[in-house]
Amino acid sequence: MNADKIPDIIIGRLPVYLRALQRMSEKGMKTTSSQELGDYVGISAAQIRKDISQFGEFGKQGTGYSIPFLIEKLREILKVNQMWDMVVVGVGDVGRALARYGGFAERGFRVAMIFDADPSKIGQKVGEFTIEDASDLIERVRAAKIRLAMVAVPASAAQAVADMLVQAGIKAIVNYAPTVLSVPSGIHVQHIDPSAHLQRMTYYLNGSVVAAQARVPVR
Amino acid sequence: MNADKIPDIIIGRLPVYLRALQRMSEKGMKTTSSQELGDYVGISAAQIRKDISQFGEFGKQGTGYSIPFLIEKLREILKVNQMWDMVVVGVGDVGRALARYGGFAERGFRVAMIFDADPSKIGQKVGEFTIEDASDLIERVRAAKIRLAMVAVPASAAQAVADMLVQAGIKAIVNYAPTVLSVPSGIHVQHIDPSAHLQRMTYYLNGSVVAAQARVPVR
Numbered sequence: 067m068n069a070d071k072i073p074d075i076i077i078g079r080l081p082v083y084l085r086a087l088q089r090m091s092e093k094g095m096k097t098t099s100s101q102e103l104g105d106y107v108g109i110s111a112a113q114i115r116k117d118i119s120q121f122g123e124f125g126k127q128g129t130g131y132s133i134p135f136l137i138e139k140l141r142e143i144l145k146v147n148q149m150w151d152m153v154v155v156g157v158g159d160v161g162r163a164l165a166r167y168g169g170f171a172e173r174g175f176r177v178a179m180i181f182d183a184d185p186s187k188i189g190q191k192v193g194e195f196t197i198e199d200a201s202d203l204i205e206r207v208r209a210a211k212i213r214l215a216m217v218a219v220p221a222s223a224a225q226a227v228a229d230m231l232v233q234a235g236i237k238a239i240v241n242y243a244p245t246v247l248s249v250p251s252g253i254h255v256q257h258i259d260p261s262a263h264l265q266r267m268t269y270y271l272n273g274s275v276v277a278a279q280a281r282v283p284v285r
Numbered sequence: 286m287n288a289d290k291i292p293d294i295i296i297g298r299l300p301v302y303l304r305a306l307q308r309m310s311e312k313g314m315k316t317t318s319s320q321e322l323g324d325y326v327g328i329s330a331a332q333i334r335k336d337i338s339q340f341g342e343f344g345k346q347g348t349g350y351s352i353p354f355l356i357e358k359l360r361e362i363l364k365v366n367q368m369w370d371m372v373v374v375g376v377g378d379v380g381r382a383l384a385r386y387g388g389f390a391e392r393g394f395r396v397a398m399i400f401d402a403d404p405s406k407i408g409q410k411v412g413e414f415t416i417e418d419a420s421d422l423i424e425r426v427r428a429a430k431i432r433l434a435m436v437a438v439p440a441s442a443a444q445a446v447a448d449m450l451v452q453a454g455i456k457a458i459v460n461y462a463p464t465v466l467s468v469p470s471g472i473h474v475q476h477i478d479p480s481a482h483l484q485r486m487t488y489y490l491n492g493s494v495v496a497a498q499a500r501v502p503v504r
Binding site: 074075077078080081082084085086089106108109113143144145146150152158159160162163164166167169170173174175213214216221237238240244246254256258259260261262263264265266267268269270271 | 293294296297299300301303304305308325327328332362363364365369371377378379381382383385386388389392393394432433435456457459463465473475477478479480481482483484485486487488489490
């Protein structure tokens with residue numbers, strides 16, 4: 067198994083499978099089929115079999131997949147069979163939500179520190195965290211050997227923050243700022259973009275005659 | 286062109302192309318190639334050509350794509366050459382961020398109303414909006430013929446909210462709650478899940494020897 071040889075599009079689907087399998091497991095299910103998993107996540111059974119088979123023979127003809135086994139394998143493949151520390155930069159509405167969010171641990175992540183550049187915020191508490199001064203970011207993140215960051219600053223500040231994070235040794239960034247971040251090769255960025263999710267759905271809303279008639283085109 | 290025949294995986298990439306093309310356009314660029322667009326979004330040039338060709342012949346051999354033309358075509362295909370009203374349910378940190386976010390309009394969306402069930406929040410202002418009583422949601426959304434919703438309530442409340450939204454005539458939901466929503470067929474749901482984005486990146490962090498050694502596996 068060579069990381070460079072598996073298309074990123076496939077890697078991007080594995081967390082979706084893992085999330086679904088974890089929900090199934092919570093419901094007490096022990097086995098599933100590519101068909102059932104496919105119905106759950108909205109991806110074809112054939113695609114799921116093809117994706118998973120890239121990493122080995124994890125299912126059995128006729129009996130399907132063992133859910134605990136496939137969860138274990140996917141956690142190994144995605145390297146979330148360990149806990150990853152993260153830093154959150156920008157403590158506005160989104161940063162605050164991330165700092166308070168209780169669901170990261172079961173997925174392999176925990177917020178370790180939060181930063182903001184606003185002097186009126188520095189020193190304030192958010193949940194269990196104290197907001198730290200962004201000017202200490204590089205030193206603090208480097209010392210703690212943190213590799214993951216979530217950027218929740220305004221678009222105008224995002225690139226400068228990304229540059230600092232790269233300097234601090236961060237290798238992967240989840241970007242909530244509505245702007246494209248330019249980073250050196252080898253640094254990964256994922257953009258959280260609700261508009262893209264919305265657009266993926268409006269495509270299907272051609273049946274919605276009322277909406278089509280009621281709206282004025284904006285060109 | 287038949288909506289049922291194009292795989293959803295391709296539809297999901299179109300908003301990413303559109304976003305990149307809009308950024309290129311903002312920079313004053315007039316044309317691009319599948320190679321250049323591919324480098325920008327991290328998808329192979331061959332994949333981009335294949336995806337776009339599903340909808341027609343939008344590029345020219347040798348000269349590539351006209352950016353304004355391709356933007357126009359993608360906006361048509363995704364039906365965001367019109368403005369879509371949205372409702373936000375749940376005005377915690379995330380709902381507040383969505384209500385205040387200024388970037389929806391250029392992507393084809395606008396928040397029209399916001400709701401919460403907490404009596405201490407109802408009537409409060411968030412940006413230009415007044416938080417409305419969730420018990421009026423079905424009537425208000427139905428009367429306004431809104432088709433899109435963003436759910437930012439706790440996981441425990443999310444399914445009940447989704448049920449109300451479906452009753453109100455909502456056809457597409459962006460779900461920020463960390464839970465799977467069960468909806469009738471024909472209703473679209475997109476899950477915003479930062480952990481899935483993180484997991485897609487930790488896959489690649491095998492080079493990160495320090496991280497691998499420093500962390501204690503949790504099993």
